[in-house]
Amino acid sequence: MVDDRVVRILRRTGAAEVIDALLTGPACLSRLRRTVPRRTLERSVRxxxxxxxxxxxxxxxxxxxxxxxxxxxxxxxxxxxxxxLSDWDVWVRVYEDYLRDR
Structure with missing residues (x-):
């Protein structure tokens, strides 16, 4: 079973990219901006x-x-x-939630 909290986090634009970038260790915003656009990054980080x-x-x-x-x-x-992040069931659940909420 997929945790609702994980799905809620991953539905945020840029959240998966921020998490992935921080897997190598702490990073400053300027480094993260190379991966996620500035406007999206602030919202994702918050x-x-x-x-x-x-x-x-x-x-x-x-x-x-x-x-x-x-x-x-x-x-x-x-x-x-x-x-x-690499669990297929998680991404299926994220997509199903997205379709349900459309």
Whole structure:
């Protein structure tokens, strides 16, 4: 059975790409922008943080804009989501939810 939380996270545009990029270790926003467009990146990062999948290295507030040198890293929860990225059943469920909500 696929976890609803994982599906909710992966339905966010850019979320899978951010998680994948952070699998190699912490990264700053400027590096992540090479993978995910700026506008999508901010929303994805904030959604992942709200789900507890990533944290920022500094003690900054999520209420302000993120600087290019803001370093992010996956939490244990984020690593658990990353572990199922290659699971076909997860992506089938994401797509089924997408079709249902259209």
């Amino acid at each position: 959604a992942l943080a709200a789900e507890g999948a990533l944290v920022r290295a500094d003690a900054g507030s999520w209420d302000t804009g993120l600087r290019a040198d803001t370093e992010l890293r996956l939490t244990a929860s984020g690593l658990a989501v990353a572990a199922v």
